[in-house]
Amino acid sequence: MTSFAHDFPFDPAYGRTLDDLLRIPAPAAPDDFDAFWRARYEKAREVATEPELGALEEVRDGVRIHGVTFTSVGGIRLGGWVALPAEGAAEYGFVIGHGYGGRQEPGPDVPLPLPGAAAILPCVRGMGARGLHPGIPDVANAHVLHGIQSRGTYVIGDCVADLWCAASALHELVPELAPGVGAPPLGYLGESFGGGLGALALPWDDRFGAAQLTVPTFGNHPLRLTLPCAGSGEAVRGHHREHPEVTEVLRYFDAATAATRLELPTLVAAALFDPSVPPPGQFAVHNALAGERELQVLSAGHFAYEGLAAQTAELRTARRRFFGARPGR
Structure with a gap:
């Protein structure tokens, strides 16, 4: 187990060793889990995303960065950024989720x-400077409860659909990446919230060929409901105490359950100590993956510690190697 000095009223390692974490399973899926998500995916693919590329905002690290807006399900207009090669045509494409x-x-x-x-870096509905929308909370602890009374709301x-629509928008903006023109499938990157959304989104979308999920959330909800934390999961735990029937809704939004359907090569960076996203849920996502998988063990997530910069650099190197080994994906 990894331990750090902290002032949380609980153990962010949750008493688990690495061996313990590697044995945590995924919950069983509802009978109509696949049908539910495939229907949502098909609906998202019908959206005319009508992306609009904004003015050039920045040039750095070999890319030109523009603002972007696009339409997602429900007619909601979202924003974010698009990064384009500073020179030449794009050879690879990425959708990058956020925390x-x-x-x-x-x-x-x-x-x-x-x-x-x-790459397209979208702000999903309710989140970030360019994802704000009337009626959707922009604070994590309220956002994670919005519409939780039913799986349809x-x-x-x-938010998963927002990622699918972001991929559609990227293909429209960068036609050399569109399916059928010889470009490799898209890659996906997501950390924390974006990691959990990625696990839910990717099994149904054949436009993607590989993914990196870093400290992914939403893994193994039945277990998460027993683990105190400092992140959005605590709001869900509080809601569950008053509304235990919410467990039936959460079954459809379990990142570990979805991972049992995820056959893409996937690099997971999971932490041994994390006060915001309990490590047992993170490892449940990794353990459940149905396809080729690679694990990068982090000492901690959502926590500043000595050695953080070095581990971040190691993960960046692993990410380059992982995606670079799959140019044709």
Whole structure:
């Protein structure tokens, strides 16, 4: 077990060793789990995303960064950023999810994993400077409960659809990446909230060929409901105490359950100590993956510690190697 000095009223390692974490399973799926998600995916693919590329905002790390807006399910207009190669046509494409709290700028997700790549960095509905929408909370602890009374209204499902629509928008903006023109499938990067959304989104979308999920959330909800934390999961735990029937909704939004359907090569970076996203849920996602998988063990997530910069650099190197080994994916 990894332990750090902290002032949390619980153990962010949850008493688990690495061997313990590697044995945590995924919950069984509802009978109509696949049908539910395939129907949502088909609906998202019908959306005319009508992306609009904004003015050039920045040039760095081999890319030109523009603002972007696009339409997602429900007619909601979302924003974010698009990174395009500073020179030449794009050879690779990425969709990059964000953590719970959104993104105010492209930040550390640029530079991209491969030279010659383009990427869309969307703000999902309710989150970040360019994802705000009336009626959807922009604070994680409220956002994670929005619409949770039913599987059809839960905001997490629409956030997954926002990623699918972002992929459609990228293909329209960068036609040399579109399916059928010889470009490799898209890659996906997601951390924390974005990691959990990625696990839910990717099994149904054949436009993607590989993924990296870093400290992914939403893994093994039945177990998560027993684990105190400092992240959005605590709001779900509180809601569950008053509304135990929510467990039936959460079954459809379990990242570990979805991972049992995820056959793409996937690199998971999971932490041994994490006060915001309990490690047992992170490892449940990794353990459940149905396809080729690679694990990068982090000492901690959502926590500043000595050695963080070195481990971040190691993960960046692993990411370049992982995606670079799959140019044709």
